[in-house]
Amino acid sequence: MESIQNLLIGFNDIFSVYNMIIIFLGSMFGTIVGALPGLGPSAGIALLIPLTFGMPVGSALSLLVGAYMGTMYGGRITAILINTPGDAPAIMTAQDGYPLMLQGKGGLALGISAFSSFIGGIFGLIVLVFGAPIVSKVAINFGPPEYFMLMVLGLSTITLLAGKSMSKAVMMALVGFALGMVGSDYVSGFVRFDFTPELIEGVDFVAIIIGLYGISEVFLNIENLVHLKMGKPSFKVKEFIPSISDIKKITMPTLRGSLIGTLIGILPGAGGTIATFLSYATEKKIAKNPEKFGNGAIEGLAAPEAANNASVPGALIPLITLGIPGSGGTAIMLGALIMYGLRPGPLLMVESGRLVWLMIAGLIIANVFLLFSNILLIPVFINIIRMIQKYLSPIVTVLCILGAYSLNYGMFNIWIVLIFGVLGYFMKKFDYPSGPLILSVVLAPLTENYFRQSIMLSRGSFSIFLTRPVSLGIILLLITIFAFSFIKKGRNSKNQDYSEE
Amino acid sequence: MKLMERIFIIGMMIFSGLVIYEGIKLPIKSEYTIGPGFLPIVIGIGIFISSISCIVQSVYKYKKLDTDTKFISKEGATRLGIFIAVLTGALLLNEIFGLLISMVVFMIVILRYVEKYSWFVSIRVAIISNIIFYLIFEIWLRVPLPGINL
Structure with a gap:
């Protein structure tokens, strides 16, 4: 009951014409960015952060969560229409969405996927509303050693975000950590890496993400001159609305996808991509006619879409309650929360409870807006995507430059954006993951702070991490994660060797 | 691609040297806790070691491949x-x-x-x-x- 009361307070706080417009615009922006290949949730949130300066914190959060949710809806549009997923989770959407499009049922595929996305989002939000306060209550008595271990747990998710090479992920995480240490050390007063006076305050996290996600993608697009080839939309609104028999067919796959998406979303590092793959595989496994999958099965379209959108609220549970971001997108959200003066972690719901519930209310409203806009405004979206994609590179560049300038009204951050744009370009070319770098930049100052406080608390002894039960528990969990990750890696390489033989 | 990737990793090694150098300039210890130079040294060494691991991986990767792809047209x-x-x-x-x-x-x-x-x-x-x-x-x-x- 307490959760519902708090949620109602959140709705009360968020309801203003200004906030509704902000959420609507954020959702629309997110949908368009999500649909553009290469630009996912991380880029969507990163590009919007500079626009939130000067806004009340509640409105700023509304804009970001609207965009975050929107990117999850957007990825499916280009996946269904031209077999080009806008982001990684939409890969599974293309499996059955594009065959439906070829069969002349593109409108229906867009309608079903919008409907399933909505149900998935709402399912995940219900779990978030009731689950977050419980986790938060358990974690409220944590001290610096537990916080430090939570930060280490957060950093350990790089093993899951690693991609193909663990060494590359570790290297990027360490580089991120080094970048997070730039500037004044508030405990001793010393300044690290003070090559220019601007660095005394550290490297701006937003400038790093704008460079890594925005400018680097522009460089790749310019190199390859990537342009989408979308036709003019010729759908009628009634084609988007699924029939009763279609709804019956997709009800259970949507619910299963929602459950899988929420659970996978909660696990740090797993995220939407794994959720969509797993839900698609589950549906195919239990289907009466698995041969239909890949040829336009609506169940194969509904389940991953529901899983994808359910993973967003799922991923927000560890972020809000423990301060652990599990993906690039949530790492950027974490950075944004810190930037607005909030302290993600067990105390967030106590210290800034109203803002958290406002954010959750914003997610629910964004989800409703997105359902209707994704059914009624599809032709508009398609036209905007067609128009923007042609001129995307210079438009995104100028947006990034102006965004970087507005961070502190100076040119320094613009040069930082360019430097990280070049770094991001090389990272993409050589397959170095950017998620671990971002995660470390955000978590480095907090991790160092909690480590120092813990050591001070124990008067110089490192045993404090082993003598406190929660901290010890997290250490054991970490050992399990690493052991599991190495065993899995060993098995994968063995399987690869066999297949090569 | 091979040469460019190695130049990139060497760049990271130089960066690790810079991080270690900055760490050495600052105190490593303070009363009851670590000093501001402690973590930069640890992180710098970590970047250096992982760079070596990446170089080794790159050598093995390109040994397996018959032809090297172009970095950029x-x-x-x-x-x-x-x-x-x-x-x-x-x-x-x-x-x-x-x-x-x-x-x-x-x-x-x-x-x-x-x-x-x-x-x-x-x-x-x-x-x-x-x-x-x-x-x-x-x-x-x-x-x-x-x-x-x-």
């Missing part, structure tokens, strides 16, 4: 080179012409010479999008964008 390199040069030039011109006018010029040059659109389309897109940016940043968000300074 000649046309791609030209386009990217023009793009970065024009962007840098426009940012330097910002001191004189202000940020928005520099960005209009940047967009026109890129759309015309890199993306190969007509003059009319290039000018139209550059002006319309910068008017929208002006309305968002200068009017709505009240960001004082630098103006003309002749």
